[in-house]
Amino acid sequence: MKKRKNCIIYGGGGFIGSHICEELLNEGYEVTVFDKLYFDKRNISAFRNRVKVIEGDFYNEKDIKKSLKGQDVVFHLVSSTLPANSNLNPAYDIETNLIATIKMLDRCRDYKVSKVIFISSGGTVYGIPEKIPTPETFCGKPICSYGIVKKTIENYLFMYNRLYELDYNVFRLANPYGERQNPFVAQGVIPVFLMKLLKKETINIWGDGSITRDYIYIKDAVDCLLKSLKISSKEKLFNLGSGRGYSLNEILEIMKKVTGLKPKVKYQHGRDVDVPVNILNSNLAKKTFNWKPKTEIEKGIYKTFFYLKENYSG
Ligand SMILES: NC(=O)c1ccc[n+]([C@@H]2O[C@H](COP(=O)([O-])OP(=O)(O)OC[C@H]3O[C@@H](n4cnc5c(N)ncnc54)[C@H](O)[C@@H]3O)[C@@H](O)[C@H]2O)c1
Structure with missing residues (x-):
């Protein structure tokens, strides 16, 4: 019998992570949710008994090392900043989001993780877009640290794939919305x-x-993320929006x-x-994964x- 794939979701107790978790379970994957100590379990309450939960800190190397053992797929959804506050302390943004991600990628190499899925930001990596809808090939200049850090992580994923054959997909997500998104935070x-x-x-x-x-309903976005697990495409980086x-x-x-x-x-x-x-041009994701927002x-x-x-x- 084929072994069920183990997936870990860093930030799995949040808005996007909990939807990924629910869909992975529906498709028969083994799922581990990694989130902060004492995180609010409301988002995962409907399927809490079907997932393994690890409470830890993404910025703690030991927590990451322990949690990665035996995992096949990593979803990375942790961010310590939002676009609007990231410029207040770019050094903090780099230390937490960039450095911690690179350390996590090193452990992925040690444990021979087969794929990393990273949620980047279609709203910030292009800066002020000159082409609308913006395709992945548009080389914009981000105007906030959050976008610079997301783009830099994308570049490291490219490098780790080239040097160490660590497979990955980057999804430059537009503006996801839907159930479980926090209505009290300045994102959404x-x-x-x-x-x-x-x-x-x-x-x-x-x-x-x-x-x-460009607003995309969360379940449509997650549908594409899960399709990407079944396809190892030459293209690795995708916009993900409604267009x-x-x-x-x-x-x-x-x-x-x-x-x-x-x-x-x-x-x-x-x-x-x-x-x-x-507004994102998501034709590449549509074509590669035979997907469209519904x-x-x-x-x-x-x-x-x-x-x-x-x-x-x-
Ligand atoms: N929501 C959006 O509009 C949007 C758009 C594009 C990209 N993204 C990216 O998607 C990812 C997830 O976004 P979301 O909207 O689900 O956010 P969210 O805040 O709902 O979820 C993030 C989760 O990460 C957890 N977390 C934060 N710091 C942690 C730490 N140090 N250790 C362990 N867990 C930690 C939080 O407790 C939370 O449950 C982020 O990387 C974000 O940058 C979000």
């Missing part, structure tokens, strides 16, 4: 706005609402329609860290709203 406009709507609070928008992003852009004002209009609630909105000065438009934004927003209502109101 959709749950943040929906939560404000639910609580009848004012929605603050940086700029005039014209900032345009369609919506301005913040358009998102608000959709929310009004879907929820029947009327938002209170306050427009503020724009932020330096926000590029005006970001969820219309109205439906995805409705599901997110329903989840927030169920879990946060009352």
Whole structure:
């Protein structure tokens, strides 16, 4: 009988990690969730008894070494920074995210891990894109440390593959949204706005609402990540988005329609860290993995709203 593949998800208790975990379990993989000490188990509660859980620190070499033994596939989803706060202390960003990742890759070599999947950022690695939708070949210059570090990790993955044959895929994710995304963190406009709507609070928008992003429903993104486990492609790096852009004002209009609630909105000065438009060309992922996003934004927003209502109101 063929052995079931062991997958470890660093940051598996978070928004994206918990969806990857759920889908891996559905497909019959053995899954280990690695997350912080005493991390909130709510995201994995529905399948907690079917996964191994390790509480540790991604920045602790011993924790990484112990957790990697016997793993075939690594999903790397830990980040100590967000795009908006990464410029406050770039040295910290490098020390935590870059250095710790390289140390983890060294242990992957020791333990002969067969594949590393790294979630990069389609919203920041291109800087201010000159081509919309932006293809992977566009060589942009990130305007935040978060994007620089993500791009540098991508380069190290390329190098480790070339030197040590460590297989990998990088997914430059657009703006994922959906159930279990934290509505109180400054990453994820959709749950943040929906939560404000639910609580009848004012929605603050940086700029005039014209900032345009490519939103992808989380289950569509995860579908592509899992397909990549079954295909060893020559291409390693992929954009992962819907290919369609919506301005913040358009998102608000959709929310009004879907929820029947009327938002209170306050427009503020724009932020330096926000590029005006970001839409990804994901044709390479579509072709390589025979994949396409299926969820219309109205439906995805409705599901997110329903989840927030169920879990946060009352
Ligand atoms: N959410 C987005 O919009 C988005 C877009 C593009 C890329 N990404 C990337 O995807 C990854 C996951 O994002 P997410 O939205 O799921 O974030 P999240 O905050 O929901 O999940 C991250 C998880 O990592 C855990 N973690 C953080 N530091 C840790 C440490 N030192 N040791 C162990 N665990 C630790 C957290 O407890 C959390 O459960 C990140 O690398 C992020 O940069 C996210």
